[in-house]
Amino acid sequence: MPCGLDADLVAGRSGAAPPKLTPCHPARRWPRSAPGRRPDSMNGPPAPPHGDRALATQRIPVLLITGFLGSGKTTMLNHLMRDSVDTRIGVIVNDFGSINIDAMAVAGQVDSMIPIENGCLCCAADASEMDEMLDRLTDPELRIDVVVIEASGLAEPQSMIRTLLSSGNERIRYGGLVEVVDAAEFASTRDRHPELDRHVRDADLIVLNKTDRVGEEERQRVLDTVAEIAPGLPVLTAEHGRVDPGLLFDHEPRDTPEERFRQLSFADVCTDEHDDHSRHLHAAYESVEFTSAEPLDPRRFMEFVDARPAGLYRLKGFVHFAGADPQRKYGLHAVGAYLRFQPVPWERGEPRTTQLVMIGTGIDADTLTKRLTDCVATGPDAGEADERHMMGVLRYVDDAD
Numbered sequence: 001m002p003c004g005l006d007a008d009l010v011a012g013r014s015g016a017a018p019p020k021l022t023p024c025h026p027a028r029r030w031p032r033s034a035p036g037r038r039p040d041s042m043n044g045p046p047a048p049p050h051g052d053r054a055l056a057t058q059r060i061p062v063l064l065i066t067g068f069l070g071s072g073k074t075t076m077l078n079h080l081m082r083d084s085v086d087t088r089i090g091v092i093v094n095d096f097g098s099i100n101i102d103a104m105a106v107a108g109q110v111d112s113m114i115p116i117e118n119g120c121l122c123c124a125a126d127a128s129e130m131d132e133m134l135d136r137l138t139d140p141e142l143r144i145d146v147v148v149i150e151a152s153g154l155a156e157p158q159s160m161i162r163t164l165l166s167s168g169n170e171r172i173r174y175g176g177l178v179e180v181v182d183a184a185e186f187a188s189t190r191d192r193h194p195e196l197d198r199h200v201r202d203a204d205l206i207v208l209n210k211t212d213r214v215g216e217e218e219r220q221r222v223l224d225t226v227a228e229i230a231p232g233l234p235v236l237t238a239e240h241g242r243v244d245p246g247l248l249f250d251h252e253p254r255d256t257p258e259e260r261f262r263q264l265s266f267a268d269v270c271t272d273e274h275d276d277h278s279r280h281l282h283a284a285y286e287s288v289e290f291t292s293a294e295p296l297d298p299r300r301f302m303e304f305v306d307a308r309p310a311g312l313y314r315l316k317g318f319v320h321f322a323g324a325d326p327q328r329k330y331g332l333h334a335v336g337a338y339l340r341f342q343p344v345p346w347e348r349g350e351p352r353t354t355q356l357v358m359i360g361t362g363i364d365a366d367t368l369t370k371r372l373t374d375c376v377a378t379g380p381d382a383g384e385a386d387e388r389h390m391m392g393v394l395r396y397v398d399d400a401d
């Protein structure tokens with residue numbers, strides 16, 4: 001078992017072996033229909049013959065992490081960074097919305113990070129934007145060992161791969177695509193978004209996360225479904241994104257050409273089908289941001305949260321409750337019906353603001369903004385809420401926090 005991977009973490013169909021450690025030659029996956037855009041670095045010397053790892057191993061692997069909204073990408077990324085003390089990781093974090101909550105959650109743990117806000121990386125008009133970011137992260141002075149790109153929860157994996165493969169940066173190589181799947185939400189998300197199957201098929205590795213939220217039977221059901229969608233695709237089961245970083249960073253695609261292209265054929269890569277952004281998941285979603293320098297009233301805010309519209313699938317950010325807990329901001333994560341607050345101390349000099357991002361379908365920005373504005377603490381007692389007022393919030397704080 002390579003990479004010291006715990007055997008019972010791997011759940012591939014037919015006892016499928018985890019990815020083999022063979023060099024990856026990005027040029028081989030280059031879309032043949034777009035030779036004009038093929039970068040010189042990849043046109044350059046012919047791909048090293050199979051077995052010659054020199055060129056490939058000098059390149060910095062770029063790992064893509066995708067997964068539907070709230071599946072646990074940022075959680076996994078943070079775990080990877082905590083557990084990879086000997087590896088210098090450069091991160092590109094793409095959040096859906098102009099307040100990059102994910103970047104805030106990752107900042108401070110990483111060697112170098114570039115946040116991308118208010119857009120979807122998979123819709124980068126051309127590869128130059130990605131190239132610019134990769135150029136910055138692969139500057140030899142930074143001595144980055146691996147670049148990890150956390151896509152937004154609505155990104156289209158095939159478009160991400162295409163953008164990456166069209167990079168002119170000769171210091172990188174494609175490092176694989178990890179799709180994070182929320183074990184508790186997979187079935188219902190798939191009902192709403194059958195295109196998730198394609199995302200699973202595009203992956204080199206599935207991380208079946210949040211297995212603590214499902215029983216054994218449901219866990220097995222999801223594993224069976226994944227195996228049906230993409231037979232033989234390795235699956236790691238995880239809680240709170242705790243996977244062996246060695247597996248992800250050393251990951252390289254399969255050995256034989258058939259296997260190498262199994263999830264993403266040349267035809268898939270060449271087709272412009274998935275560049276029709278109206279078909280991307282995020283085309284159906286809207287994102288609303290809310291910022292307030294005034295503290296929020298915890299009771300009013302909980303009324304808002306408890307009565308949030310059904311179409312509001314994802315709610316995340318930080319809340320400033322002021323007098324109720326002046327030392328701490330409250331990280332908020334809601335995914336569907338799931339809700340959790342995590343109190344964290346304010347940094348020294350950090351502006352005391354509430355920053356929220358709401359993502360959903362059929363949500364009305366004006367109504368949401370108005371309802372949140374109504375939560376702003378007003379009057380002479382503004383910001384003076386005490387612990388009793390925090391009861392509703394504290395119900396959703398884990399004991400460990």
Ligand SMILES: Nc1nc2c(ncn2[C@@H]2O[C@H](COP(=O)(O)OP(=O)(O)OP(=O)(O)O)[C@@H](O)[C@H]2O)c(=O)[nH]1
Pocket residue numbers: 067068069070071072073074075076102152153154209210211212213238239240241314316333334335340
């Ligand atoms: N119970 C449980 N909660 C988890 C697990 N992994 C992550 N979470 C929680 O799920 C919520 C969403 O996790 P994130 O890591 O922010 O998810 P994400 O995929 O980055 O979210 P987006 O960027 O919005 O797509 C957070 O509250 C996490 O603490 C897990 O394995 N079990």
